[in-house]
Amino acid sequence: MSMHINHPYHLVTYSPWPIVAATSVMVAMMGFIKFSYEFNEKLMFIGMMILTLTTIQWWRDVVRESTYQGFHTTEVMTGLRWGMILFIISEVFFFLSFFWTFYHSSLAPTIELGSVWPPLGIMSFNALQVPLLNSTVLLASGITITWSHHGLLENNYNQTIQGLLMTVILGIYFTILQGIEYMEAPFSIADSVYGASFFVATGFHGLHVIIGTTFLITCLSRMLFMHFTSDHHFGFEAAAWYWHFVDIVWLFLYVSIYWWGS
Numbered sequence: 001m002s003m004h005i006n007h008p009y010h011l012v013t014y015s016p017w018p019i020v021a022a023t024s025v026m027v028a029m030m031g032f033i034k035f036s037y038e039f040n041e042k043l044m045f046i047g048m049m050i051l052t053l054t055t056i057q058w059w060r061d062v063v064r065e066s067t068y069q070g071f072h073t074t075e076v077m078t079g080l081r082w083g084m085i086l087f088i089i090s091e092v093f094f095f096l097s098f099f100w101t102f103y104h105s106s107l108a109p110t111i112e113l114g115s116v117w118p119p120l121g122i123m124s125f126n127a128l129q130v131p132l133l134n135s136t137v138l139l140a141s142g143i144t145i146t147w148s149h150h151g152l153l154e155n156n157y158n159q160t161i162q163g164l165l166m167t168v169i170l171g172i173y174f175t176i177l178q179g180i181e182y183m184e185a186p187f188s189i190a191d192s193v194y195g196a197s198f199f200v201a202t203g204f205h206g207l208h209v210i211i212g213t214t215f216l217i218t219c220l221s222r223m224l225f226m227h228f229t230s231d232h233h234f235g236f237e238a239a240a241w242y243w244h245f246v247d248i249v250w251l252f253l254y255v256s257i258y259w260w261g262s
Contacts, residue, residue: 010071017058024050067227077234084238088245095249098201105193122194123186124262130181131258134174141170142247145240155230164220171213178206212246215239
């Protein structure tokens with residue numbers, strides 16, 4: 001049987017990962033609901049573990065297709081770039097809903113909130129303390145990932161690895177600082193619309209930071225195995241785009257919720 005392919009596009013083979021990933025997300029969400037009502041986290045952890053293992057194997061298959069089988073041609077990478085752009089646009093609208101909720105409530109606070117913002121009884125964070133430090137950390141990580149990208153374009157692999165490693169460290173540091181901030185918060189998610197909008201918006205951003213850090217760790221391991229070249233590194237490019245998106249969203253969160261909203 002001839003294996004000749006007369007088109008530049010990649011027709012993926014049958015894969016179990018999409019349906020397994022979707023099922024694991026459903027199990028994790030059902031587990032989260034169970035945890036919220038009964039404080040039983042077992043089902044949620046099972047769903048998250050299956051999703052993590054599925055993600056590892058799915059990425060493994062994509063790396064194999066790109067690096068070892070050569071299926072990611074110029075046309076395929078163009079399609080992947082557009083896919084990543086559309087995904088980031090969808091994420092923009094995802095966070096836009098949180099900002100809409102925040103400004104809808106803060107610009108015209110109801111009488112139940114005391115007709116003031118933050119609502120009566122809520123002690124907000126000082127925007128010039130940990131939030132400002134977190135902003136500095138994320139802005140610095142945006143510089144290091146850009147430095148790493150330019151190093152890769154110039155075939156300077158030492159510079160690329162150093163920049164990537166610094167970005168990963170800064171991402172982990174940001175997550176630790178945000179965790180400490182949550183533990184010391186003088187209000188909870190149950191404290192009116194202020195607490196709900198604060199923890200949902202910053203919490204989802206924190207989740208994106210964790211996902212982006214995982215993405216960058218994957219790119220770092222691939223760099224150590226010499227998977228990327230100066231003209232064939234879409235995986236790295238997608239991670240950098242995603243990280244810059246996370247940076248920009250945080251700036252809007254900082255200005256809106258921490259500075260103006262306090």
